[in-house]
Amino acid sequence: MSIEVEFIQEYTPEIKGELLDTLRKVLEAAGELEEVHGEVVVTFVNDERIHELNRDYRGIDRPTDVLSFAMNEQGEDEMDIFIDEEEEEIPNMLGDIIISVPRAREQAEEYGHSFEREMGFLVAHGFLHLIGxxxxxxxxxxxxxDLQEEILTRVHLVRE
Known part of the structure; x- marks a missing residue:
């Protein structure tokens, strides 16, 4: 099973290097544990942007730490999509995970663990929402x- 990840940086300062590698490992571990493959987009934003998304898409007028938008969910008014078997295989787009970086920093401090662990937790949490x-x-x-803790343990992001 494999998870393809694309990171989008709307937040500055950017999330870079080792942390991106760790977050990719969290998603790969989650995909392996749940036997899911597909593509995930992770976007890093500020509190204002996640507040706007939370208000517009969930009707909740406040910032949050993480939002997930699953591509494989079908709403009431949406039509079924049928693919011709002879067509090229379409990638399994699982969806988008949006993370408020400032909120993650605050929560890491509040919970007394590393920023890296908090970001890993939010990515795992968002991923699990994407798959149902x-x-x-x-x-x-x-x-x-319990699943989130198992995923984080697999990539050595344990509570200290």
Whole structure:
């Protein structure tokens, strides 16, 4: 199983180097654990931008830490898409993960762990939402958060 990742930098200062490598490893570990392959776009933004997206797409008028927009979900009014079997294979676009970098920095400090771990947590959390996980109930939350911890442990982003 493989996960292809594209990073988009809307936030300055940019997220670079080793952290991008770590985030890619988090997504690859998540894909391997869940036996999912496909493409994911991760965009780094500021609080103002994520606030705008949260308001416009979720109707929640405040900033948040991470948003996920799954491409494989079908809304009520959307039509089914049928692909001709003879056509070239279409890549499995899982969706977009949007992360507020300032919010991640604040949360890392608040929770007493590294910025790298917080970013890994948010990427894993966003990815699990893309593939259908949710945390609306206590049971769902426990399942999702246990998976996130397993993913982070696989890439050595453990709590110190």
């Amino acid at each position: 996980y949710d945390h609306s109930t206590e049971e769902e939350e426990k399942e999702m958060f």
